[in-house]
Structures are given as C-alpha cells and as structure tokens.
Amino acid sequence: MRFDPSARKRRKVSLTPLIDVVFLLLVFFMLASRFDIEGALPLVVQAGSPQAATPGDFLRVVIDDEGETRIDERIVSTAELVTAAARAGRDGQSVVVAAAPDATLQAIVDTLEAVERSGVSDAVLERQGAP
C-alpha cells in the first residue's frame, strides 16, 4: 500500500486570500462603475454675420425665456416643430435655432433633438440668440 501523506495536505489550499482579493475587486468595481449611457449632440454655431442670410431661405426656431419653442411668434408643440423642420428640410431650407438669454441648455437640447428627429441634421444655433 503506497500512501503519500503529503498528497492530502497539498489539496487543502486556503481560499481566504482569494476571497479577500475578489471582494476587494468587487467593491472597487461597484463603487467606480457608472451605468448611465451618454450620447453626443453636435453644437454648431452660425458662421459669420446673420444679416447676410435673407429670411425665407431658412426656418428660424426661437426658444423663449420660458423654454417654449416658437416659429413666427407662435408657440409650437414638439410634433409641430418636427413637421415644420421636416418641411423645411424638403424645401432645401436650413434650420436656425435662436435661443433667448434665459433659455436653458435642456430646452435647446430638446429643440435640437426634435429638429434632428425630423431628418434635418445640420441645424445651427444663432450666434447672437433671440433678443
């Protein structure tokens, strides 16, 4: 009967250090990971002086101080904005977004997103903004 007593001892590897390390890694990734998804939206500001452009070859969308979207002084809903921007895109007009001084970035992003959804991908921000 050949019996090696050391074979028994070698099987008992201590798992405790391994668990320690794995726990540390787990805590690290739990604390350091972020789960929100980020997107990117290009912000293009109008080039040069806006006076050069004649009205009629672009659709001017105004965001007022309350964050409402207006086309020709009339408050429009998101759906109306999408339709108007899509029509402008078909007519070869560009879309210019003019933001009032107190309009928040979120309002601007919402408007740009609606314009983008209509298929117009080259909306620009008016340099001076709405008065």
Place this chain on the structure above:
Amino acid sequence: MKFAAQRRPRRSENVVPLINVVFLLLIFFMLTGTLRPPEATLLELPTTTTGDAAHPERGVPVLALDSLGRIVWEDRMLSQAEVLELSAPQGLELRADRDVPARVLLPLLAQLDEAGVPRVELVTRRVR
C-alpha cells in the same frame, strides 16, 4: 470517538458557492459598468431620449461648464478671456449643466468658434 467524527465535517464550511456568487457579481459589474473619470465640476447633464448612443470619442479634450458659468478645461479653471487661447485641433467634448442659460452658452460657443475649435460635441445623458 463518535462525536469527534461528527465535528470534523462541520468545521470545513463550503465557501465555493459564495465565491461563485461573488465572481458572478464581479463579472457583472466589470462588464455592465464603464469606468469614467469623475466630472470636473458638479454637473447634471442634459437628457435626450433619441439620438445616437455614440459614446464620446476617446482622446478628445473635455471642457466642462457648470450652472454657475464656471469653465473647467483639463482640471483648470478658465476665465472668459482664456477660452480664446485654448487649442483643440480635433474638436472638444462639452460637458455642460442642463441649467446653463443661453446667455452663457452662446458667447462661449462663439468664442470657441473664434479660437478655431472645429467641432463641439455636447455630451448628454440618455434616458428612455
């Protein structure tokens, strides 16, 4: 002699299921989360529902703008005048607070345009 035999199996508690679960959790957090540097300033990104989930490109410098109008560029606070001097030949990534008013944002964008920054990508947080 009998109780000595009983005590032995109880001492070696089985930790293998525990390790299995911990490993699964570890792999879950490693795969689902992304490691990103923390924001330079306290920011709440604007939200979007559609748009491409194109995660912002790596290597593009980040310009942060918080709701108080403070501008942070590569861990350094910038004044309005210094914005004209920054160089970003590949464009930059703008991380701005959702409450930044247009009266702060539009002049900054105009300045970046004058500084010769070819492309400004606004980073948004996507919600469903």
